[in-house]
Amino acid sequence: MDYLALIAYGILNMLFVLLISPLFISLIKIVKAHAQKRKGPPLLQTYRNLAKLLKKETVYSSNSSWIMRATPLVNVAAILVASLFVPMIIIPQPTDLVGNIILFLYLLAMAKFFMALSGLDAGSTFGGMGSSREMAISALIEPVVIVVFAAMAFAFKTINLPDMFRDALASNVLIDPVIILISISLFIIIIVESARVPVDNPETHLELTMIHEAMILEQSGKNLAMMELSSAMKQLLLMGVLINILVPWGLTADFTPQAILISLGAFLLKAVILAVIIGLFESSCAKSRLFRLPGLFAIALFLAIITLIIEVFA
Amino acid sequence: MLEFLFPLGLAAFFLAVVVPLVGSKIGAGKVTRQASLIATIVACGAILAFALEIVFSNQSFSLFVYQITPQFQFSFLVDRLAAFFLTLIAVVSLAVAIYSISYVEHTEHEERKNLIVSFMNIFIVSMVLVVASFSMFSFLFFWEIMALSSFLLVMSEFEKKETQKAGIFYFVMTHLSTLFLLFAFLFIYTVTGTFDMGQIRAEPLITSVAFVFLFLGFGIKAGIIPFHKWLPYAHPASPSNISALMSGVMIKVAVYGLIRFLLLLPMQTWWGILILAAGTTSAVLGVIYALKEHDIKRLLAYHSIENIGIILIGVGLYVIFSLAGFEAIAFLALAGALFHTLNHAIFKSLLFMTSGSIVNATGTRNIEEMGGLIKRMPKTALLFLIGAVSISALPPFNGFVSELMIFQAFFQSTVLANPFLEVILISSLAVFALTSALAAACFVKAFGITFLALPRSEEAKEAKESPKLMIIGPAILAAMCVALGVLSLQLFSVLGFSFPLPNMLFIGALLSGFYVFTFAALREVASRRERIAETWGCGFPTQTSKMEYTASGFSEPIVTILKSIFRTQKKSERNYYDDKGVIFKDGKAEIHLMNFFEERLYMPVANIVRKVSLKVNNLQRGDVDLHVAYAFATIVVFLLIIWWFA
Structure with missing residues (x-):
């Protein structure tokens, strides 16, 4: 195995996710603003926010412990490792080191676990509320995610994400019905995991609606910047999974500059389209009641199980 | 070497049993207790060395001891499977013995402390001998000693009403288990004419009947639903070192029995489906019941039910895949189940011991009265967190690796080419995923409410860190949680297995590398100014612990969503100052959850x-x-x- 190429892939992919992910946070905001006949923030606003937060002082609650200080770092570390698992523009050579889809999922779960703990750490009511809701929702979405991943594993006969992308790229069927079903479920998973309407509302700080925002309410300064950055990265990673499964065209396994540039362009184009779709989807529905959410998850689970049954009988 | 280590271990156990009994008669309580527990540590060390030697060299060791008649004999045979379970028993018992040196001194009655130490050793040695037994007679004999000694230990605070109920519950259930095993062994005897485990012959009908009895017998002892009720009663009632042994080790002995006999009997596919179904039900209901518990030890007891469920899921998959002819996947599932057995023994004993420390420090088991303990008991908090992270299956800890193995076996279920089996497996997979996520939710609650934020009672405010030995015991297990997770792939390859698992050493190194890198980068790039301020008190002058989220509040969304399982009944009464019901005076609200089983x-x-x-x-x-x-x-x-x- 060529370790150098693997390391180069890892660094490039990670830097790509790290640097590009905030872009899509602002992009979705712009789309939503336009849907409401507003102008919305500049495209680079999320970067400016992060830079501003890094310059600010960090305020810790007197109740809080080292959990509060460690959580932002654990989050960034877990998501950075997870970012090695989802090739965005270059598919690495086959390797066992990264790519296990279950490990990918549990790295995200690890970030979430510590985020929920930090929500309880300051002793504020809002944080606890956020943690409690977040853990409830994540518990309910988990069967969906696993069944969707199992469907992907069945469809591609592997549990390694890069291998799935390679298979998807090599497949000569333009659009496979199984992949479409998987994609719908994956889309719902993106909505849930990146805390978007109708599950959560990223715009408000109202105690009745917020989940994710409530958990990180007590974070400030550089720590808040890390939390924001890691959720942006997580969103891009999940978008990357959907894009490279459904429309892997342009993705490359070569290390030539030309192929990488084409792949980069193609990915950005597809991601922008997906971000617009997410923004429009968010604008078109209302925040649903917390206890109505299991219905939405049931739809995703239903689709995933249908996929599996098609796989079984095909 | 082997011939020497095993008897050495047994002899040390014998001393450890006798010394405190003599000590309490001659009035040398504390010294004999300590001597006894040191003997326990030596014995566990000897058994551990013995078992590891067999596990790594893959040989077997047999010992014939004594026979009453040729049918009723005490004979022992330790092969790799038995040695694996001996390792588990020895490791956990070693850590518990260290912990107990300090812990037993908290018991009130002087004589009772000696009895607890002595019975604890009988309990440990009986588990060792059950696992080592080769004849069904000696298996059942030591099984019963294990049941009786643990019953006496559960009853150690016998004057409490709660303990009496727990004791009776446990006594009845454990004897039902023995009864079913007896039936099963007699059935096998009628076919084979011997109690030798090595000579069980195939006879489809009889073996199926025998399997059902074995499954019931071991299932009751392992605490699968619906035979689980004794666990949440017995664990809170018994001392925490005993809970650690019962939950960490004893229910694993039942798992050993089940796996041992499955490997001996000619398996049938429906056995696998039965085990898988029972495992899935136990796993998901166990964690769902755990979520609503606020008694820390009862919460952990329900989690034991959950984890036994996960182990059985692995065993069930093994039976199904192995009968369908997919040996590699079957073996992955069985290895996953066995590895989870070891992992659960380790992190659950760790959690029971640390929760025992908390209960000692605060004088309550109710987590609603705790809080803020991370500042008062920082070491215990860290150890509990490691246990919580491991049981929630977060990478790179050990619980994750074993659940990953079971997940990977599930993910290959299309090879079965049998729609009926596949539908069962897929449903089980979805429920298994739910279980694992709910466990994480439950441990955010358990850790968050117990250790974080402000203390919710005076006792919690006054809590002090535990003595050194009560840190060292659990710390050994915490270190193993990390080591077994991070080094899992290397460990398997040393044992001669190759599984398609990710290299957790690599992932662990990356995680810690990125953690340190981010920390360093932030120091360079970001502002270093920090300020300590009070959490916003929602407009009140200061924030109090009453403003914090409670454990009931935390689990409320899940309890509401799953209300059909809990059979939640909410009652509220309101009284008003005026007769039109406008100005609210006072009221009462109750949430009642049904104890369905x-x-x-x-x-x-x-x-x-x-x-x-x-x-x-x-x-x-x-x-x-x-x-x-x-x-x-x-x-x-x-x-x-x-x-x-x-």
Whole structure:
């Protein structure tokens, strides 16, 4: 195995996710603003926010412990490792080191676990509320995610994400019905995991609606910047999974500059389209009641199980 | 070497049992207790060395001890499977023995401390001998000693009403388990004519009946649903070191029994489905019931039920895949189940010991009265967190690796090419995923409410860190949680197995590398200014612990979503100052969760048994002559039966 190429892939992919992910946070905001006949923030606003937060002082609650200080770092570390698992523009050579889809999922779960703990750490009511809701929702979405991943594993006969992308790229069927079903479920998973309407509302700080925002309410300064950055990265990673499964065209396994540039362009184009779709989807529905959410998850689970049954009988 | 280590271990256990009993008679309580526990540590060390030697060299060791008649003999055979379980018993018992040196001193009665230490050693050695047994007779003999000694340990605070209930519950359930095992062994005996485990022969109908009895017997002891109720009663009632042993080790002995006999009997696919179904149900219901618990030890007890479920899921997959001819996947599932057995033994004992420390420090088991302990007991908090992270299956800790193995076996279920089996497996997979996520939610609650934010009671405010030995014992297990997770792939390859698992050493190194890198980068790039301020008190002058989220509040969304399982009943009464119901005066609200199994299954059965026994009671007059007549009549009846068949 060529370790150098693997390391180069890892660094490039990670830097790509790290640097590009905030872009899509602002992009979705712009789309939503336009849907409401507003102008919305500049495209680079999320970067400016992060830079501003890094310059600010960090305020810790007197109740809080080292959990509060460690959580932002654990989050960034877990998501950075997870970012090695989802090739965005270059598919690495086959390797066992990264790519296990279950490990990918549990790295995200690890970030979430510590985020929920930090929500309880300051002793504020809002944080606890956020943690409690977040853990409830994540518990309910988990069967969906696993069944969707199992469907992907069945469809591609592997549990390694890069291998799935390679298979998807090599497949000569333009659009496979199984992949479409998987994609719908994956889309719902993106909505849930990146805390978007109708599950959560990223715009408000109202105690009745917020989940994710409530958990990180007590974070400030550089720590808040890390939390924001890691959720942006997580969103891009999940978008990357959907894009490279459904429309892997342009993705490359070569290390030539030309192929990488084409792949980069193609990915950005597809991601922008997906971000617009997410923004429009968010604008078109209302925040649903917390206890109505299991219905939405049931739809995703239903689709995933249908996929599996098609796989079984095909 | 092996011939020397095993008897050495047993001899050390013998000393450890006898010394405190003598000590309490001659008034040398504390010294003999410590000597005894040091002997326990030596014994566990010897057994551990013995077992590891066998596990790594893959040989077997047999020892014939004593026979009453050729059928009823005490013979031992330790192969790799038994040695694996001996390792588990020895490691956990070693850590618990260290912890107990300090912990038993917190018990009130001087004489009782010695009894606890002595019985604890009987308990450990009986588990060692059950696993080592080769003949079904000695298996059952030591199984019963294990049951009785653990019953006495559960009853150690026998004057409490709660303990009496727990004790009776446990006593009845554990004997039901023994009874079913006895039936199973007799069935096997009728076919083979021997109690030797090595000579079980195939006979489809009889083995199926025997399997059902074995499954019931081991299932009751392992605490699968619906036979689980004794766990949440017995664990809170017994001392924490005993809970650690019972939950960490004893229920694993039942898992050993099940796996041992599965490997001996000719398996059938429906056994696998039964085990898988029971495992899935136990896993998901166990964690769902755990979520609503606020008694820290009862919460952990429900998690034991959950984890036994996960282990059984792995065993069930093994049976199904192996009968379908997919040996590699079957072996992955079985290895996952066995590895999870070891992992659960380690992190659950860790959690029980640290929760025992918390209970000692705060004087309560109710997590609603705790809080803020991370500042008062920082080391215990860290150890509990490691246990919580491991049981929530977060990478790179050990719990994750074993669940990953089971997940990977599930993910290959399309190879079965049998729609019926696949649908079962997929449903089980979805439920398994739910279980794993709910466990994480539950441990965010358990850790967050217990250790974080402000203390919710005076006792929690006054809590002090535990003595050194009560840190060292759990710390050994915490270190193993990390080591077994991070080094899992290397460990498997040393043992000669190759599984398609990710290299957790690499992932662990990356995680810690990125953690340190981010920390350093932030120091360079970001502002270093920090300020400590008070959490916003929602407009009140200062924030109090009453403003914090409670454990009930935390689990409320899940309880509401799953209300059909909890059979939640909410009642509220409101009183008003005016008769139009506008100005609210006071009121009362209750949430009642039904104890489904207790109300619908246990009590009806218990009532029938009670009615029957009242009838039988009429035969017992307490009259010696009458009882001698009964005995005589019984012998005559037996003689007639023998004459009839001979």
